[in-house]
Amino acid sequence: MNKKSENTGINISVKSFITAIVVIFALMVLTYGLTFVIPGGGIPFWKWALSPILVLGAEGNVSLIAVIIFLLVIGGIFNCLDKCGLMQYMLDTITDRFGKERYKLLAFITLFFMTMGSMIGSFEEAVPMVPIVVALAVRLGWDPLVGLGMSILAIGCGFSAGVCNPFTVGVAQELAGLPMFSGIWFRLLGFVLVYALLLAFLYFYAKKIQKPIDTNVFKNNFKYDKKMAKGLKLFVGIMCGGILLVLSSVVFTFLQDITMIIVAVTFLVAGLVAVIATGRGGNIPKTFFRGVGSVFAAVFMILMANSIKYTMIEGNILDPILQGMVNTAASLPGWSVILFIYLIVLVMNFFIASGSAKAFLLMPLIIPIAETFGISAQLCIVAFAFGDGFSNVFYPTNPVLLISLGLVDVDYGKWFKWSWKFHFLNLILTSGLLLFGLIIGY
Numbered sequence: 001m002n003k004k005s006e007n008t009g010i011n012i013s014v015k016s017f018i019t020a021i022v023v024i025f026a027l028m029v030l031t032y033g034l035t036f037v038i039p040g041g042g043i044p045f046w047k048w049a050l051s052p053i054l055v056l057g058a059e060g061n062v063s064l065i066a067v068i069i070f071l072l073v074i075g076g077i078f079n080c081l082d083k084c085g086l087m088q089y090m091l092d093t094i095t096d097r098f099g100k101e102r103y104k105l106l107a108f109i110t111l112f113f114m115t116m117g118s119m120i121g122s123f124e125e126a127v128p129m130v131p132i133v134v135a136l137a138v139r140l141g142w143d144p145l146v147g148l149g150m151s152i153l154a155i156g157c158g159f160s161a162g163v164c165n166p167f168t169v170g171v172a173q174e175l176a177g178l179p180m181f182s183g184i185w186f187r188l189l190g191f192v193l194v195y196a197l198l199l200a201f202l203y204f205y206a207k208k209i210q211k212p213i214d215t216n217v218f219k220n221n222f223k224y225d226k227k228m229a230k231g232l233k234l235f236v237g238i239m240c241g242g243i244l245l246v247l248s249s250v251v252f253t254f255l256q257d258i259t260m261i262i263v264a265v266t267f268l269v270a271g272l273v274a275v276i277a278t279g280r281g282g283n284i285p286k287t288f289f290r291g292v293g294s295v296f297a298a299v300f301m302i303l304m305a306n307s308i309k310y311t312m313i314e315g316n317i318l319d320p321i322l323q324g325m326v327n328t329a330a331s332l333p334g335w336s337v338i339l340f341i342y343l344i345v346l347v348m349n350f351f352i353a354s355g356s357a358k359a360f361l362l363m364p365l366i367i368p369i370a371e372t373f374g375i376s377a378q379l380c381i382v383a384f385a386f387g388d389g390f391s392n393v394f395y396p397t398n399p400v401l402l403i404s405l406g407l408v409d410v411d412y413g414k415w416f417k418w419s420w421k422f423h424f425l426n427l428i429l430t431s432g433l434l435l436f437g438l439i440i441g442y
Contacts, residue, residue: 067124077291131408194429391423
């Protein structure tokens, strides 16, 4: 770990790491305390203390291990791209071409990430692009928060809008016995409104903190390099091929279970081919493994965050909490039930990040409650998607958020202070959408 990132490669800062560890540990202690309060709960102290390690052997650990391997590949390749100078050349090229139209670029990048999240359910797969977008934002006169907003916040919003998200809407509709991706018009409306809110939030903040860009300086300093340009074209070309393959998972559904593997392999191949093409790779294996070592701190954070769910399951408190919330919903006024379903999913997402896992856990419980009050399964699924997704880029228990913040040296406290206003406004917007859906009988 480095105290400060001095290049475009990946470095987990000491400050960011300590902040995240303190927050997650406090949540671990709180969860452990709940096992003594909730009737029927309980877990041996040694099991709780070792939970960040024991979680690797728990049920459903395959996706956790996949995320960790994915992150290690990212760390290694980014270090190779940085050391050969390709990252710097990429940023210089983009700034040279789009420096005068940076706000159009902001709108396009934000839309691209939201679309990726909403149409194919990409979330973890966006992590490799976060440091690039953040470095680009800084180069264009903004700060890392704008870059995070254009990338990880945008993809989280798209994931939540769930237009064709196979991991939330797709699974939930299948469990509810509805045609896959039916009722799409309402989710498209949500997508447009959330995009407008996010773009306005980013635009006004970027305007507030922007620094002037002398594009003439960049044009004078930018020098075309044949080998670097070839490496950049190969990198972009291979990555685009991987993205198209991931997009095809909407049609070829068997690919949906391996999208993270596809992105990891694509990024690995694209990075290695591009670095070799520049002729400046040096000792690539040595550089790669140094990059892998730079992200081990993030792996530790991931294990700690996932141990919270492990403690709830092993301590027998997850089911009582869930059942208590469902029982409460049954006693509420009819119009408020849809908002309470939204709240249930928001609460459970704090402990269980996986959208598919929550769908299997929650949908059989909340759909019967909703139908009792005349609320359609379609609207219930929209509430589920909203509750599952937006908080992914707000809760400190989400590994992808922790990784993204750590990679660009932004601590969670700073992220919370900056993003809570957007999340508050978005909560009002999405709650209003749910009530609108209830009124029109969606």
